Amino acid sequence: MFALTEPELHEALTLPSTLPTVEIVEAKATEYAQKAGFDEDTASQLSMVSREAAVNAVLHGNKKDPNKQVRATFSLTPEALTIQVADEGGGFDPSAIPDPLSPEGLLKPSGRGIFLMRAIMDEVHFRQLSPGAEITLVKHRNRD
């Protein structure tokens, strides 16, 4: 469906630490998932986990600080869709997040965002910035 000569699409957004930023990232992820040719279910899950990344950046990273920005980048190549969300907060340790599938984790009302990213995306990477944290979400394109 897509030729290898297809030009790469790339977009970078710098957004405030507010809840509308979450909606913007979700909408842009949906747009790119559709451009990538993912089926509706995959596109919906992909936009949802992008939303989770934005929620984490706005609420947990930047703590809605008006002096801090969220940077979201969307890159589409013939091989994959890559979405990166970075904040300017204190950073976080992904290994410290409790397992939401454990008996005590199942009934917790929060703590499923990172888990869903890992379950739905092909690759999830975390990088500490100074200051802040960056999450990279990668979904490979099926070229059957």
Added chain:
Amino acid sequence: MSMNVKIRHVGGVTVLDLSGRITLGEGSIGLRDAIRDALAAGSKKILLNVADVNYIDSAGLGELVGAYTSVKNAGGDLKLMNLSKKVKDLLVITKLLTIFDVKENEPDAIAAFA
């Protein structure tokens, strides 16, 4: 688009027809308020009809868990019905399908409260 809740009473069961998005913010607060109001009104048998829920995020999943816990703690029983493939997939991935009592349709769900 946020979430809407319509309330019906069928055979002693309070049915909450949810539609739209259960996400961080208004959507999840709407569900929380509806559960609180139903419990305050004395409902012990609560059925969530999620047929028209087209989107749910981790905050929304958390609200479903919160609803389950609130109803259980009040001595009641909460069930789900009419899960779309999208919602069911999320409950499978997160293993929440193991804690919720899920029914395929309303007659089965109502009968299961007896």
